[in-house]
Amino acid sequence: MDAFKSLINYVSNPTILFTAVLVGFPFVFPPTNWFYKVHKKLGIDKLWTKKGLIIMVAITVAFFIFGLGDDNFKKIVLKPDNVPISGLIILLIFFTWLSLSQAYKNDKLIDEGKPVDEYYEAPNDKVLVWPDLVYVELISLILFSAFMLIWSIGLPAPLEEPANPSESPNPAKAPWYFLGLQEMLVYFDPWYAGVVLPTFIIIGLMAIPYIDTDPNGSGYYSYKNRMLSLSIYLFGWLVLWNVLIVIGTFLRGPNWGFFGPFEYWDSHRLEALTNVNLSEIIYIKWLNMGLPSNILLREAPGLLIMFLTFAVTPPLLARTALKSFYERLGSTRYTIFVVLMIFGVLLPVKMYLRWFFNLKYIISMPEFFFNF
Amino acid sequence: MSDKKNIFERIAEGQIWKSIFRGGGAPKSRRQRMMVVLNSVFLHLHPVRLPKHAVKLKFTWCMGGLSFFIFLILTISGILLMFYYRPTIEYAYTDIMDLTEQVPFGIMREIHRWGAHAMVIAVWLHMFRVFMTGSYKPPREFNWSVGVILLVLTLLLSFTGYLLPWDQLAIWAIAVGSNMAGATPFLGAEGPGSSLLAIGDINFITKASDARFGLIGGRFLGEATLLRFYVLHCIGLPFIIMIFMAVHFWRIRKDGGISTPV
Amino acid sequence: MPEDKKKTSTISPKTPPPAALNKVEKENEVNRRTFFSWLSLGWVAFVAATGGFFTMMLRFFFPNVLFEPVQTFRAGYPDDYTVGEVDLRWKEKYGVWMVRNDEGIYVLSTVCTHLGCTPNWQPSAKKFKCPCHGSGFRMTGIHFEGPAPRPLERFKISLADDGQIIVDKTQKYQQEKGQWNDPESFLKV
Ligand code: HEM
Ligand code: FES
Numbered sequence A: 001m002d003a004f005k006s007l008i009n010y011v012s013n014p015t016i017l018f019t020a021v022l023v024g025f026p027f028v029f030p031p032t033n034w035f036y037k038v039h040k041k042l043g044i045d046k047l048w049t050k051k052g053l054i055i056m057v058a059i060t061v062a063f064f065i066f067g068l069g070d071d072n073f074k075k076i077v078l079k080p081d082n083v084p085i086s087g088l089i090i091l092l093i094f095f096t097w098l099s100l101s102q103a104y105k106n107d108k109l110i111d112e113g114k115p116v117d118e119y120y121e122a123p124n125d126k127v128l129v130w131p132d133l134v135y136v137e138l139i140s141l142i143l144f145s146a147f148m149l150i151w152s153i154g155l156p157a158p159l160e161e162p163a164n165p166s167e168s169p170n171p172a173k174a175p176w177y178f179l180g181l182q183e184m185l186v187y188f189d190p191w192y193a194g195v196v197l198p199t200f201i202i203i204g205l206m207a208i209p210y211i212d213t214d215p216n217g218s219g220y221y222s223y224k225n226r227m228l229s230l231s232i233y234l235f236g237w238l239v240l241w242n243v244l245i246v247i248g249t250f251l252r253g254p255n256w257g258f259f260g261p262f263e264y265w266d267s268h269r270l271e272a273l274t275n276v277n278l279s280e281i282i283y284i285k286w287l288n289m290g291l292p293s294n295i296l297l298r299e300a301p302g303l304l305i306m307f308l309t310f311a312v313t314p315p316l317l318a319r320t321a322l323k324s325f326y327e328r329l330g331s332t333r334y335t336i337f338v339v340l341m342i343f344g345v346l347l348p349v350k351m352y353l354r355w356f357f358n359l360k361y362i363i364s365m366p367e368f369f370f371n372f
Numbered sequence B: 001m002s003d004k005k006n007i008f009e010r011i012a013e014g015q016i017w018k019s020i021f022r023g024g025g026a027p028k029s030r031r032q033r034m035m036v037v038l039n040s041v042f043l044h045l046h047p048v049r050l051p052k053h054a055v056k057l058k059f060t061w062c063m064g065g066l067s068f069f070i071f072l073i074l075t076i077s078g079i080l081l082m083f084y085y086r087p088t089i090e091y092a093y094t095d096i097m098d099l100t101e102q103v104p105f106g107i108m109r110e111i112h113r114w115g116a117h118a119m120v121i122a123v124w125l126h127m128f129r130v131f132m133t134g135s136y137k138p139p140r141e142f143n144w145s146v147g148v149i150l151l152v153l154t155l156l157l158s159f160t161g162y163l164l165p166w167d168q169l170a171i172w173a174i175a176v177g178s179n180m181a182g183a184t185p186f187l188g189a190e191g192p193g194s195s196l197l198a199i200g201d202i203n204f205i206t207k208a209s210d211a212r213f214g215l216i217g218g219r220f221l222g223e224a225t226l227l228r229f230y231v232l233h234c235i236g237l238p239f240i241i242m243i244f245m246a247v248h249f250w251r252i253r254k255d256g257g258i259s260t261p262v
Numbered sequence C: 001m002p003e004d005k006k007k008t009s010t011i012s013p014k015t016p017p018p019a020a021l022n023k024v025e026k027e028n029e030v031n032r033r034t035f036f037s038w039l040s041l042g043w044v045a046f047v048a049a050t051g052g053f054f055t056m057m058l059r060f061f062f063p064n065v066l067f068e069p070v071q072t073f074r075a076g077y078p079d080d081y082t083v084g085e086v087d088l089r090w091k092e093k094y095g096v097w098m099v100r101n102d103e104g105i106y107v108l109s110t111v112c113t114h115l116g117c118t119p120n121w122q123p124s125a126k127k128f129k130c131p132c133h134g135s136g137f138r139m140t141g142i143h144f145e146g147p148a149p150r151p152l153e154r155f156k157i158s159l160a161d162d163g164q165i166i167v168d169k170t171q172k173y174q175q176e177k178g179q180w181n182d183p184e185s186f187l188k189v
Helices: A002-011 A014-028 A033-041 A044-048 A050-068 A071-077 A080-111 A129-154 A176-185 A190-211 A224-250 A278-286 A300-319 A323-329 A331-357 B007-013 B015-020 B030-039 B063-082 B092-101 B108-132 B141-163 B168-181 B211-216 B223-254 C002-009 C018-060
Strands: A126-128 B049-051 C072-074 C085-087 C096-100 C104-109 C120-122 C127-129 C136-138 C143-145 C154-159 C165-173
Touching: A002 A014, A014 A033, A014 A044, A014 A224, A014 A331, A033 A044, A033 A224, A044 A050, A044 A080, A050 A071, A050 A080, A071 A080, A071 A224, A080 A176, A080 A224, A080 B108, A126 A129, A126 B030, A129 B030, A129 B049, A129 B063, A129 B108, A176 A190, A176 A224, A176 B141, A190 A331, A190 B141, A190 B168, A224 A331, A224 B108, A278 A300, A300 A323, A300 A331, A323 A331, B007 B015, B063 B108, B063 B223, B092 B108, B108 B141, B141 B168, B141 B223, B168 B211, B168 B223, B211 B223, C096 C165, C104 C165
Parallel strands: none
Antiparallel strands: A126 B049, C072 C165, C085 C096, C096 C104, C104 C154, C120 C127, C127 C136, C136 C143, C154 C165
16 A cells, blocks of 8 residues: 555646656657557557547546545645646546547547538437427526536535735645646746746637638538647647646645645755856856956856747748648748747756756846846 | 416417517427527527537536636626625635625625636636637637637636735735736836846836736736726726627538537 | 719709719818828827726835834844754744854845745755645755755845844845845854
8 A cells, every 4th residue: 555655646746647648648649640540559549449449438436435534645635725736637637538538429420431420410400499409408407507506515615724924735736727827837937927928828829720720620620620729729738727726726736845635834944955057057157257247148058048049940841840830821820830840849958957957047237127 | 188288388489479479489390490599599599409419418518608607607796796896905815704694695706706617617727628628720720819808808708806805815815926927027117138128217107006016006016906807897897708608609600600520 | 973973863852962962072082091090190189098997906016115014123142043953033023043053143034035934944854844735955055856946045144333233124135136145145253
């Protein structure tokens, strides 16, 4: 038991957990034909059958039930504001399954040259709103209201000590739906993680229909013909958003340290967090000289890297790996797409740089509050 | 058939009923059923007929409808809470306590709080569904963007409401959140580039004039912050979200109803 | 074409004769040209009015007078503070730590430079540790661990005529800007 617990504690360390998710992701949600073939060969598509659902839900529920036997786990999971997130985990599994099982069914139908499941031949393709839709709505509303009532009676809303501006709780967390962003605060400065990044997320979401211009695949679930866009979206939504929320909620403890699900939240645990900037690594460690006093010279390496990333990479890719993309999308769409993707990729990159090199900032200009 | 009518039929054919529900009578024929929808301002949100797959739960998951329904629950329970809650530092916390302890049906606060969580989840799942069915593709691109704005507004509503109990959970979540506004590039006193917006020694972006100040109404979290968040939460944001919802629903109809395979 | 002609030839008495029609058309042409300049003027006016309105609305959120706690206070005599210790007595009320070392006294802000939580002074480890995201600051206020991007801020400190310390929180000194060398950021004792 204890060995199992410490194993879980160990693998839920972000370095391992996140790497595992990152490596496993393209095989579960393949972005290209090659991954799709491996995905089929390994039989991962069986996840989207009824048996797959039962197994996934059973494992999750069993884990929670097992976990509730542990005091530390129980304390975190049963915190009133965290209960919805446990629910969210189950809902995510279910709805991911629901959409993908239908998508795979339709993929098969399309392969066989048959119309998709959602298709009905005219004139029998329509039903009347009254009574067919209003009844569905009515029943959903009644069931949902009953559910809300039970939830509200069973779980009191939290109210902590009165506000005290000179005493921060440890840890202090944002509302749970922002914990993915708060996780980013560990790796980026507030101006980026709290302002620029959310802005890009909003812009990026709004831009989706204008970048993915393939008109096919609307109005029914499907996977194979929309592989790339689905894989990218699912990565952003499931991994960069929801996995980070789960980490932020359940695995971040006092002093924003990382704690396994069965670990005691010890606020005195010591953690060496001494991080260094890129300029310090280059000038002090590698070149063995002091930091130049000129800010631009000091930050030249970081600025150069950023310049290469944003000004050189997109045109380079347009000529090489993403050539067909460039030709299909045209230069404006292509540029917006690639720049947004680079911003997305920078998140995991910076996380790994921090974990492995203790890198604090690529560019560090505290004089102008500009750290990246 | 006997010509004796039962009480329901008599009511349904009486003058009062007919004056309220145009046409009257139980909608039995196809024509009557269509007229029911057309004749009601509420049901008229719907089309008269819709594709067969669209009424199946496994297609829409009912998540858009549920988001809207939860919004209605939140509106009603929120209005009820406003009868007892006073947005001042002196009273806010104790009023919230009284809401659970002194007010009959002391679960109104729970309904409102858990409803808020449920709405965030429902909106996320709705967006997930819309992506998975490719329903953002032409001609629904714009409605997808309207949806993204609805998502942002939903999160902002939740965020502004989080402060109102004025407990430790509330102020520190808001402290952390609003300090991020202070780091806005150019417009935050601690954001990159703000020191460039200056003439000589005079800074235009200071703690008393930056984005964070605009949000919390002071240099510190305090009375002004509570009032600002209260007004935004109870009036400002609901007003804006309702406008966007109206556009959202209107566009669903205008874009040809729920998306359908061709 | 022939049909058109037919129409003009069968004009009813009420519609204007063809000559008048021509005239209207000409006037229209002139009108169209002037119309465009009127249009642009109209647009400029519209944009200016809307812009002005929104500026007003924005400005509305920045009041001229703030009702916030006083920012200047008297903090007792220098001898009230022990050398080598962080003094917590004004933390609650004014949000500052008073630190006295061998050379004198300085005033540190209790606001974490990361996102504004209040760090705790840990005497055993001789550091300020922020509970929110784990930033650590030394007794001087210099950051050395966690996500905080810069050191804690210091406030203006001076002596009144009666020998009492006066702390002025409206004046702050940031180390990364080299302001800690400012004589007013430090009270020599
Ligand atoms: C307050 C939040 C929202 C409410 C109340 C709402 C409500 C609805 C409703 C009732 C529908 C009808 C179909 C269904 O139930 O699935 C719908 C459809 C749609 N929604 Fe939303 N929605 C919200 C947020 C969003 C978001 C966040 C997005 C995407 C970013 C979005 C994009 C769409 C699109 C594209 C459709 C058309 C779907 C189709 O034709 O299949 N909505 N919405
Ligand atoms: S607020 Fe102090 S570390 Fe984030």
